[in-house]
Amino acid sequence: MGEYLLLFRGGQDGGTDHFSEKWQQHMHRWMIWMAELQKKGQFLSAQPLRHEGRQVSGPEKTIKEGPFMEGNEKVSGYLLCNADNFDEAVELAMGCPVLEFESGKVEVREIQELKV
């Protein structure tokens, strides 16, 4: 059993009409997917992210205004969940509605326990 971070890239488009039927249905599928995780006790947290971003880098702490990546490579949201192993986490990721878009990607990463 471990904690996994699912990073979403691409997918929803900034210009989407949030009142359109199509969008509502899309969000409904997010609901179904996450409610299923919640029911199995695996859901921990999830949030979508805004497009704009800033980046602070290096010891110089230089600040760069976003977008600093190709549109489709940008992280558009995350979900933190429990899974028995990597395979199960990947299995869960397959249900993610971000994959309904050609540009959609889910990166599955396991939380690392740092030795103390």
Place this chain on the structure above:
Amino acid sequence: MDNINEISSQLFRRESGKMISILTRIFGTENLDTAEDVVQQTFIEAIQTWKIKGLPENPAGWLFLVAKNKAIDIIRKNRHSVLYDFSNDERNLLKSEYTLASTMDNLWKEDLIADDQLRMMFACCHPEIAKENQITLILKTLCGFTTAEIAKAFLSSEDTVSKRLYRTKEFFRKARIALKIPSVEELKSRTGTLLTAIYLLFNEGYYSSGNKKLIRKELIEEAMLLCKLLTENEHTQLPEVFALMALICFHSARNDSRTSPEGEIILLPYQDRSKWDQSLIREGSHYMDKASFGNALTSYHIEAAIAYEHCIAKSYAETNWKLILDYYQWICLFYPSPITELNKVVALMQVHGARAALLAMEEIKDRKKLESYYLYHSILGEIHAQSGDRSAAGIYYARGIELAPSEIEKKIIREKMEGLKME
């Protein structure tokens, strides 16, 4: 628009209980104050907006939408606050923006409201909450009564009512009572607690004297609405629920004939029976039919049967007193109390006369408990009057007048006393 205030106070009475039930499901019983604040703010906004823009097409829908959006704001601000626990069930999904809107939409669906109200009722009637506090909380949260209105209904001070509400909310905060429909094993006894509260609420409206007629009528209506809610919900469709509903219908059918235009009590023998509401009597009979399944025979069943006999009798004299006496004997057997014994004596006097009634009166166990009850003395006065002992009757009537709680009731006995002299 002057009538906006009037309309919104009517809407408050009708819709606030539903909104509180839904909001409490979102924020938890420990945050009942938050739910009440949201409803309060929503109505303030409604009055301000409607005064300028006029009444919307669907005012209740407007209120629900505004309250929902206010709740969303609170969730966004308090996602990680220790004050709110969004960790269980679907509430966990309120924390994520991916699912917040859809989860909220689901929680506010029209067809779930009845269950929310039922859950809220079960929470208000938690066995560890004192009876009078249960009723106070029900009136405040589910029936949209203000603290002042509750105080008026119970003839107590606003301060007392506020303290009761505070104590009950404090209990909710500490015990974190879950909003749920009790398990099958618990359901019968927990529903019994709801029925007791509704019964008390109804009695408060029906029997309390020296009280404003309007507020009493509202108590009766609220008791009826709450009981109806139980008859319509599959979880609580028990025989005793239908029996209490029948009882409420039969009693309410006679309500308008029980007071004169001046607000004075008219006793059963002198009521204008043509004023009795036949459609309510029919409705009561319909509930009575539904109450007679299974092998449950509760005091509500018997009391409803007695009330029904009164409803269908052509006159006081033509009432089937024999049957009513049988019913009272059952009640005394299964649910003995000095008060029911006293009621039995009244029926007994009609069937077997004053002498038998006097004997029965002397046999009442715990008769001492009735000594401070004005009706006990008034009935004894009647018994003696009927058996021709005027001086004894006069003494009992005098004691009854002394003990009667209100001017109206004193007057009724005084008239009986006057009657002694005329004979």
